[in-house]
Every structure is written in structure tokens, then in C-alpha cells.
Amino acid sequence: MTTLVVALAVAALMLASIVGRPLLQRRRRKALLAAPASGAATAALAATRAWRRLPLGLRPRLEARVRVFLAEREFVGCGGLTVSARMQVEIASQACLLILNRSEHVFDQLRAILVYPDEFVVRDHVEEDGVVTERERVLSGQSWDTSRIILSWRDVREAGDGYNVVIHEFAHYLDHEEGAANGTPLQGDPRDYARWAQVLQHAYDDVERRARAGEETLLDPYATEDEAEFFAVASETFFELPRELKREHGELYAELARFYRLDPAAW
Ligand SMILES: [Zn+2]
Structure with missing residues (x-):
């Protein structure tokens, strides 16, 4: 009986801390x-x-x-x-x-x-x-x-x-939000994942091909280290050179604009 009371008290405390924390934070x-x-x-x-x-x-x-x-x-x-x-x-x-x-x-x-x-x-x-x-x-x-x-x-x-x-x-850090840092941060709608993957892969291949051919690339070629680096470097370009990114990689710009819910090319 005592064990049950203690277990219930612990459960109640845990619940209070889970529910109470966001409330306190909001206040x-x-x-x-x-x-x-x-x-x-x-x-x-x-x-x-x-x-x-x-x-x-x-x-x-x-x-x-x-x-x-x-x-x-x-x-x-x-x-x-x-x-x-x-x-x-x-x-x-x-x-x-x-x-x-x-x-x-x-x-x-x-x-x-x-x-x-x-x-x-x-x-x-x-x-x-x-x-x-x-x-x-x-x-x-x-x-x-x-x-x-x-x-x-x-x-x-x-x-x-x-x-x-x-x-x-x-x-x-945002990329961690969903668990693994793999270049696919948390999307608003489950249907967004397929398009995100397709658009980012297309841009990734393009940067990789151009860098291999010795051409100048708007995105730092370090982006093609892996998918996580690609998202991080693409985000830098999105905020730092938004108009250039929109011109050169329109679909990638649109994906990032949708993800960040911002349009820095218009700032
Ligand atoms: Zn990095």
C-alpha cells in the first residue's frame, strides 16, 4: 500500500513538472x-x-x-x-x-x-x-x-x-530538432519531406558537379561534405546572399523561404 502511495506521489510530481514547466516558462x-x-x-x-x-x-x-x-x-x-x-x-x-x-x-x-x-x-x-x-x-x-x-x-x-x-x-541546431542532424529539419507538414529531399538533393548535385568542374559556386563547396552541412551552408547563403540564391537556385530558395517563413530577398 505504502509503495503504491509513493509511486502515485512520484507520478503526480512528474506530471506536475511536465505540465508546470511550460506554464511557468510562458509566465x-x-x-x-x-x-x-x-x-x-x-x-x-x-x-x-x-x-x-x-x-x-x-x-x-x-x-x-x-x-x-x-x-x-x-x-x-x-x-x-x-x-x-x-x-x-x-x-x-x-x-x-x-x-x-x-x-x-x-x-x-x-x-x-x-x-x-x-x-x-x-x-x-x-x-x-x-x-x-x-x-x-x-x-x-x-x-x-x-x-x-x-x-x-x-x-x-x-x-x-x-x-x-x-x-x-x-x-x-535546428536540424537536431527532429532527432538526427541529417540536413532535414522538422517540417510543418509530413507531405513536405519528399519535396524538401528532392529539391535539396538537386541543388546538392549541382553544387558538387560545378565544384568538381572547377567552376565558381555561390554556395561554399564545403556544403557537399554531407546533407547536414548542405543545409547549414544553404541557410548561410539564404540569409547572407538571398537575392543571388533566389536567382541561381530558385527552388532551393523557395524551400528555405517556406521552412524559415521568411523572404530575405525582399528585404
Ligand atoms: Zn557545419
Whole structure:
């Protein structure tokens, strides 16, 4: 009997925490957004790349997303770097472009953004034919798991001309949303998957063929490392060179515009 009571109490507590958490989160976010933003925070946001290029109508939404993002996440300076409030806003504003018109819960599990001054070294293990070897890689960013993203500040600052490490790593993060990071993020409608796969594969083959032939490609040829990299690089191009992407890969642009629910070529 006692065991049954304890089991029921535990089940009730678990249920309360599952139901109660989103409720609490909703209340916290509502209170946060009801309070006026400080002048310094507004000025810092207005100075970001993301803000400056965004149409007026989308700015209030970016501001709301950024405020929640900053309140719920921790920025950790690595390698002696101090991550200033301005740096945090710069990173948050670019990351929030990706979820501007998507669910506000996409980054819920993300706890920390680790920022190095420059590229950083990651040691991990790879297995090939049953042989495990240690490897060392120099990276500008890494979407580590669903709780952490690592960035090189120098690369954040060097965004432009199709390159954007924040968009790249956060696109990988979105790709995790469905489970495996395989270049197919969560789609709104189950019927969208087939078209997504077809359009992205077509563009992937095109970039690969052109790169092999030594031709210039709009998308960084690194995109053809695998499907996950293709989605991340295509997202960078979508936000950084939207008009060029629309012209050169119209179907890919349309798929990404549908996925992000944004039309940056019109900004
Ligand atoms: Zn990548």
C-alpha cells in the first residue's frame, strides 16, 4: 500500500513538472516582455547586423526573441575572452533570425553559448574499419549537442559575402530538432519531406558537379561534405546572399523561404 502511495506521489510530481514547466516558462516570458527594455539594450540591438537589414515590420519580433534568448541562456567566454553585452546581442540577434517566424521553443534546450576569441581546437575520436583514432580539428564553430553551441568571435565578426558562422551553427541546431542532424529539419507538414529531399538533393548535385568542374559556386563547396552541412551552408547563403540564391537556385530558395517563413530577398 505504502509503495503504491509513493509511486502515485512520484507520478503526480512528474506530471506536475511536465505540465508546470511550460506554464511557468510562458509566465516568465510574458513578464519579461511586458517590462520595458533598457535604453542600452535597445541601442545594442539597433547596432546589430541582423537589425539593420530587417524590415521595420519584423523588428519588434526580433527584439522579443532576442530578449527571451538572452534571459534564458548563458554566454561563456573561453580562452580568456570576456563576452560583452554587445557581443551577446550580436550573436543572439543572428541566431534569432532563424526562429523569427518559427516556434519560440526551438532553442528551449540550449543552455550555453561558448565563445572563443578565434578558431579553437577540438579533439575527438573517429572509427574507421574498427580502428579508433584520435583526431584534432580546428573549428570556427560547433553545434555540440542540444545544450551547447561553440563559436569563434573572430568568425562571428567576419560574417558577410555568404559566410555566417552563427547562422551555420544554429541551422545545425535546428536540424537536431527532429532527432538526427541529417540536413532535414522538422517540417510543418509530413507531405513536405519528399519535396524538401528532392529539391535539396538537386541543388546538392549541382553544387558538387560545378565544384568538381572547377567552376565558381555561390554556395561554399564545403556544403557537399554531407546533407547536414548542405543545409547549414544553404541557410548561410539564404540569409547572407538571398537575392543571388533566389536567382541561381530558385527552388532551393523557395524551400528555405517556406521552412524559415521568411523572404530575405525582399528585404
Ligand atoms: Zn557545419
